[in-house]
Amino acid sequence: xxxxxxxxxxxxxxxxxxxxxxxxxxxxxxxxxxxxxxxxxxxxxxxxxxxxxxxxxxxxxxxxxxxxxxxxxxxxxxxxxxxxxxxxxxxxxxxxxxxxxxxxxxxxxxxxxxxxxxxxxxxxxxxxxxxxxxxxxxxxxxxxxxxxxxxxxxxxxxxxxxxxxxxxxxxxxxxxxxxxxxxxxxxxxxxxxxxxxxxxxxxxxxxxxxxxxxxxxxxxxxxxxxxxxxxxxxxxxxxxxxxxxxxxxxxxxxxxxxxxxxxxxxxxxxxxxxxxxxxxxxxxxxxxxxxxxxxxxxxxxxxxxxxxxxxxxxxxxxxxxxxxxxxxxxxxxxxxxxxxxxxxxxxxxxxxxxxxxxxxxxxxxxxxxxxxxxxxxxxxxxxxxxxxxxxxxxxxxxxxxxxxxx
Amino acid sequence: xxxxxxxxxxxxxxxxxxxxxxxxxxxxxxxxxxxxxxxxxxxxxxxxxxxxxxxxxxxxxxxxxxxxxxxxxxxxxxxxxxxxxxxxxxxxxxxxxxxxxxxxxxxxxxxxxxxxxxxxxxxxxxxxxxxxxxxxxxxxxxxxxxxxxxxxxxxxxxxxxxxxxxxxxxxxxxxxxxxxxxxxxxxxxxxxxxxxxxxxxxxxxxxxxxxxxxxxxxxxxxxxxxxxxxxxxxxxxxxxxxxxxxxxxxxxxxxxxxxxxxxxxxxxxxxxxxxxxxxxxxxxxxxxxxxxxxxxxxxxxxxxxxxxxxxxxxxxxxxxxxxxxxxxxxxxxxxxxxxxxxxxxxxxxxxxxxxxxxxxxxxxxxxxxxxxxxxxxxxxxxxxxxxxxxxxxxxxxxxxxxxxxx
Numbered sequence: 001x002x003x004x005x006x007x008x009x010x011x012x013x014x015x016x017x018x019x020x021x022x023x024x025x026x027x028x029x030x031x032x033x034x035x036x037x038x039x040x041x042x043x044x045x046x047x048x049x050x051x052x053x054x055x056x057x058x059x060x061x062x063x064x065x066x067x068x069x070x071x072x073x074x075x076x077x078x079x080x081x082x083x084x085x086x087x088x089x090x091x092x093x094x095x096x097x098x099x100x101x102x103x104x105x106x107x108x109x110x111x112x113x114x115x116x117x118x119x120x121x122x123x124x125x126x127x128x129x130x131x132x133x134x135x136x137x138x139x140x141x142x143x144x145x146x147x148x149x150x151x152x153x154x155x156x157x158x159x160x161x162x163x164x165x166x167x168x169x170x171x172x173x174x175x176x177x178x179x180x181x182x183x184x185x186x187x188x189x190x191x192x193x194x195x196x197x198x199x200x201x202x203x204x205x206x207x208x209x210x211x212x213x214x215x216x217x218x219x220x221x222x223x224x225x226x227x228x229x230x231x232x233x234x235x236x237x238x239x240x241x242x243x244x245x246x247x248x249x250x251x252x253x254x255x256x257x258x259x260x261x262x263x264x265x266x267x268x269x270x271x272x273x274x275x276x277x278x279x280x281x282x283x284x285x286x287x288x289x290x291x292x293x294x295x296x297x298x299x300x301x302x303x304x305x306x307x308x309x310x311x312x313x314x315x316x317x318x319x320x321x322x323x324x325x326x327x328x329x330x331x332x333x334x335x336x337x338x339x340x341x342x343x344x345x346x347x348x349x350x351x352x353x354x355x356x357x358x359x360x361x362x363x364x365x366x367x368x369x370x371x372x373x374x375x376x377x378x379x380x381x382x383x384x385x386x387x388x389x390x391x392x393x394x395x396x397x398x399x400x401x402x403x404x405x406x
Numbered sequence: 407x408x409x410x411x412x413x414x415x416x417x418x419x420x421x422x423x424x425x426x427x428x429x430x431x432x433x434x435x436x437x438x439x440x441x442x443x444x445x446x447x448x449x450x451x452x453x454x455x456x457x458x459x460x461x462x463x464x465x466x467x468x469x470x471x472x473x474x475x476x477x478x479x480x481x482x483x484x485x486x487x488x489x490x491x492x493x494x495x496x497x498x499x500x501x502x503x504x505x506x507x508x509x510x511x512x513x514x515x516x517x518x519x520x521x522x523x524x525x526x527x528x529x530x531x532x533x534x535x536x537x538x539x540x541x542x543x544x545x546x547x548x549x550x551x552x553x554x555x556x557x558x559x560x561x562x563x564x565x566x567x568x569x570x571x572x573x574x575x576x577x578x579x580x581x582x583x584x585x586x587x588x589x590x591x592x593x594x595x596x597x598x599x600x601x602x603x604x605x606x607x608x609x610x611x612x613x614x615x616x617x618x619x620x621x622x623x624x625x626x627x628x629x630x631x632x633x634x635x636x637x638x639x640x641x642x643x644x645x646x647x648x649x650x651x652x653x654x655x656x657x658x659x660x661x662x663x664x665x666x667x668x669x670x671x672x673x674x675x676x677x678x679x680x681x682x683x684x685x686x687x688x689x690x691x692x693x694x695x696x697x698x699x700x701x702x703x704x705x706x707x708x709x710x711x712x713x714x715x716x717x718x719x720x721x722x723x724x725x726x727x728x729x730x731x732x733x734x735x736x737x738x739x740x741x742x743x744x745x746x747x748x749x750x751x752x753x754x755x756x757x758x759x760x761x762x763x764x765x766x767x768x769x770x771x772x773x774x775x776x777x778x779x780x781x782x783x784x785x786x787x788x789x790x791x792x793x794x795x796x797x798x799x800x801x802x803x804x805x806x807x808x809x810x811x812x
Contacts, residue, residue, distance in 0.1 A: 016462045050482070056422040057486050058493035065492070065500055069485040072478035076456070079475040083464035086471070094471055099549060120549075143505060143526075 151212020557618020
């Protein structure tokens, strides 16, 4: 008997029929003699609808109230899912995030899990119950409801799997697994049978929407294998784990892309110590997440400093950065919100200079201009014009022979 | 500075505009220098919609799951109301029933409040917050969500008022207060400025929908004055309290009526000890609430036993009662679901035989046949044909001179 944690996303439980469908899938896992814990998202667009209602009433809703409000979406889906299982003759119980022991800090809207007190979950499993946990939510030390922010329900599932020492955490979603590139852009994209945590993390950070990076990180931390698969088919999906075989290393595993990119350049910055801090500390204080940062070589002690942010934060960034730019004596501050980024990801890349060369020459052959480059040990990212992203992904997919199944 | 508890019903918070309207009313009370605690119902038809969703998924939903599900309705309205107050510049915080310390037993769907641990509410009041409590819900000793059943949000409000020793509990609803009769039936019906707990209790039990009897009982227990008024107007409403002046005693205060009446008669029952218990114990075990019970004088040791129940329970009653009826050797068991009841209520009635006589003669003059009569110290109730209820209420309203303002 194994303990299996499953997660079902909002589109998988969007209506009564879909909830019954999910219940049947859970029942199959239970019938095989497993103990099953399920984390579930809110039905369909519930969360967006609740948030829209909040903004109708208050343009700047309080984080605590907003979290208490949106957390109701997962309470609804978790209770309905438990009822669907009971209607099929299974013993099931729904638990709120708080009841399931998801203890978080008090950072509303994007709380961090401090620990999982799984006593209640264990007790219900021992009673023979299938345990349905409301995803995306936790409870703070002050006993207030918090939500975990983006990727919250995935994070709930992996955290539960870690604390319960589950055999596997199965993330059921509306895609068939992790692909070598977005299949909507690249029809020849191949589903990967397996991928390492680090590679998945880079793909996720660089725009692959299939899983949120924080859930992948948590999986790596607890060494919990994560299966990503469709809740609508019985296809095998992709297993994210630490023991990916050597054969699939030292090659590009996937192409990620992201259109949510805006570039800000502070032009003509006097190059002296403390300049970068003067710019990025206020941005951090304003909770703005800065992605790639590039500083050009200085000429006559004058340099340009460029960084990228999510497009939705550009207005706020410019509000923060304009006065600072004047203070530090920069010439001007310009932005461009028509960019995209494309990344190749694969373990062992740092030892193989050929990857970067092949990436740059592939883009060059297509006449695609590279505006910024950033690299990690297992990734190379190029910022390019947004209208060329699709071409770039396709060309790179072909250049790195990803259209051939492993 | 007084502490005031208010309650707003579902129709008062049915949409964003109505929620803002309620927030403005709360703000007026706060601006007068009061501490304010508010219990709020779910928006409009939310509760019914959630229940309908549950029954789509499971024809016999588990009570625990159903309570966890429907309790989300009040979480939504309470957080939105807190946000509306914050948008107006007021400090406000929403609390779930559990956070507000409403501790109940584990009787899902109709839990009883065991105690109110008001520590958190007091703390938030001391911080200067207006405290918005999700009505209708509590938390069991096992930390599971419960709901309080009919009249639940009124009960939440009065229980909070009792535990906080509030100056008054104001129940805001879609009617202007307590009337001498239902104004939809009797256009001349007069709003009462005040009424005693006992009289209100009898009116409520006998069909006046304005307040649920259990909230009135709780108000009497803690001696908390309860104001019933409209959330849409600034009219004064009706104050329910214990100190109603002597002048308004010893007269009929109001006419209640109820169309949700079904009559069951067990015909030809051998009149021996234990027969009533044999009939009513199984009904109680099936959670059927029996109203009026009448047993005719026995002839040749054979009697008829008649009682009334809510129409929705009639099928279940017949299922329980038919086999028992055979067991105890009764001749047959008949029912009638086309009845209504009409009651006159007023303190001091028991000392004034003239009331009963006037009631019976008024109905007789209208050619209305009385099928059953029951009385309490402050009430006389007649069961009559449902189609004559309207005529009866109007005639009695006139006969007892209730169309004249106090």
